Amino acid sequence: MEFAAKIGFYGVAAATLAGAWFTVSARNLFRAALGLALALFGVAGLFLYMEAEFLAAVQLLVYVGAILTLMIFGIMLTHRIADPNLKKWNRQSGRAGIVSAVIGVGLSAIFLKASWNQSGADFPPVPVPFLGRAILTTQLLAFELLSLLLLGALVGSLYIARKEKRC
């Protein structure tokens, strides 16, 4: 059972990374969006493995349900999305790859070397009511600020994206 769980975890992790890679490298942007969906699903699965069921649900609802849909709308609304003649990467892909690789490998090396508090795995999962209480008590300010930010983003994007009458 444990072994199966481990296999499942690594499988989900590999799927996540594969989805991420697909997001980054797909020539067709629509396919990249599908890759992103895979990656997001994978992250939600990882959340489940870490016993954060509520967050996994939120991840699915917000990311896959809202943001990804928005992305696909954006892809549909802009031009030349699926043009195969377009290069997918720009000219600095070489050095960008090096830097990204150094960061990824470096971070991984540090993470693997460091001694983490392994016993933390024993903590029981947090019940959802706790989260709700935290949002409305200790994290209230951040929560309200976030709501303001969302309102600002809503109004601002409406303003930016509206059709200008002059043009």
Added chain:
Amino acid sequence: MNLALIPLLPAISFVILILIGRRLGKAAPLISLSALLGSLVLSIQLFLQITASHGHPVHASMVWLPMAEQSFRFGFLADPLSITMCLVVTVIGWMIMLYSTGYMTDDPRYSRFFAYLSLFFAAMLTLVLADHFVLLYIGWEVVGLCSYLLISFWFEKPSAAAAGKKAFLTTRVGDLGLLAAILLMAKFGGNLNFGNWETKAQALGHLTPLVAVLLFWGAAGKSAQFPLHVWLPDAMEGPTPVSALIHAATMVAAGVYLVARCMPLFLAEPSALMVVATLAAITSFFAATIACTQTDLKKILAYSTLSQLGFMMLGLASGSAVAGMFHLVTHAWFKALLFLGAGSVIHAMHHQDTTKMGGLLKKMPITGATFIIASVAMAGVPPLSGFWSKEEILISVGGHLPPLFLWVGLAVSLMTAFYITKTVIVTFFGECRDHHAHAHESPWTMAAPLLFLSVGAAFVGLLGSPFFEHSFQHFLAPEETGGHSSAPAWIQTVSVLIAATGIGLAFVRYQLGKQLLPERMRVRLRPIYQLIDNKYYIDEIYEKIFIRPVAALGRLSWDFDAGVVDAIVNGVGRLTQVLSECKRQFDEQIVDGFVNATAIWTGRAGQTVRLLQTGLVQNYLWLAAAGAVALFFLIRR
């Protein structure tokens, strides 16, 4: 206060007219006329005040320069002498100004003319009312300026411009004498106020004759006495009212006034009086001879004015200020009238050549009649005014000067009667010799002054006659007894006879057309006639003696200027140029080199750094990431 207002009113009028006269247009004379009328009324009021107080002068003075021991004062003085001048100037001046409104009607610079006239009156009244030589000199000079401006009023005519220049320069030669006299008096004579003449003469000592002659020299310039008389005939280029006002009645009389004012100084020095008498006699005699030969109407009157001014000076030289002043007053009336009449004729005929006139009496009755009255007055027919003043002078001359001067005076009287009668006959009688002319009587603004002046020309002399108990003489100089007792008794009779002879000769020659001299004698006298007709060649002599050398000297100094002074200046300029060229090189090569090098290196550095600024967001992001990596390795070390 009233005293100062007399010259001030015309001055105000001048300021108004010169500033906004053009906008006033035909209304411009109203201002100058009313201003002068104010002066006239004030003068009459002063005159009454002085007569009421038996010649006690009115004096208003103010402090000019306050100084330690004695502050420098000057002001206005109205004594019988100056108030007489004042009345002559204002009364005759007002008439002439009224006349000018008609005479100058069509002139484009109408208001300008009245502005100049107002300035003239302001200056002239300052001159006669001054109680101080400096103030008198100021008026004297401004009057000369006005004379210049008015002679060359029609400066489009080259001859008028030249005449103005000539008048200005010639009178300036005379003014120099007056200035020298004033300076000498200021230095040695104590003060410059009028009065205290005995103290002044004593203080001057042996300089007295020099000062007196210099004063007369100034007076000669202004009153056109020989040898400074050359400007007056040319001054006839000006408008005729100007000739009447300035060059017959008032300004040229300023010299006579000056000598009369300084009479005590002359009386203290008989030799100076002899100089005055000689020059006056020369002027009077020669001008009269020239007047006989002239045919230009205004030139005749100009030489006649010269002659009469000489006559006044002769009267003064005989030691009688009263005689000279008396003739000045009567002369102002009849000569102004003569000029205005001549102006009326010229206005009608559009030329002034008497040989082309004739028979004008019928066409211009008022002008003709008044002209004849003035002529008769000047010829010396009793009881018109000229007779009384001329007789006064002749009596004084006969009583105090050598007999020669009396003979000259009588000869001048004879010639005066002759030439003025000739002029009248040629102009107003006989047949018209120019049939193109459509002569007509002048408008009332010109006729009214003629009538008024003719009354004065006829009767002013009576004030100095025995019928009025010589009231003029008593008013002017109560203490002067006059030369009646010492003069030969026959003078009065002879002067009447002489006037009659002159008129008769002219009548015979020009009305009846008979030659006065036998043919042989006329041929013999031809050169003399030529000499006189050319005004004794005095202008030509001056041209040779003074003008040519001065012009040559001027050219010489011009050459010096161009050759030497300019060369030095140019050399300095060239040197500066060379120096600046060196400095420019230094500036361009070295200073600018540093500046430019700094700029170039800054520019290159900017070009290099500029490459980082690609404008691509992802490029910046990459730099940030690479920077984070680099930082990580740096910190780790």
Added chain:
Amino acid sequence: MLIPTSHILVVSAGLFALGLFGALTRRNAVGILMSIELILNSANLNLIAFSRSWGTQQADLQVAVLIVIGIAAAGAVAGLALILAISRHRQTIQADEIKELKG
């Protein structure tokens, strides 16, 4: 659970590296936006991993994840609005064709 924290962190590092690579190289602006979502996800993953190892403030860390998701949503909305405006204005959303600020 037996899965070591470090392994989860390695997965998150991989996500981060891939997301960074995409953000640096994708030419299409929507692609860049998607790559940034990947980076944010890797951060969320980290937060959850740490919340499990230090249990004391587990709830607070999970709320932080919620807030990050909200911020990501706001960012996506604003970014897409910008992309829409740009595409309407310049007829392109290729990031390397937009370089007005080149010095």
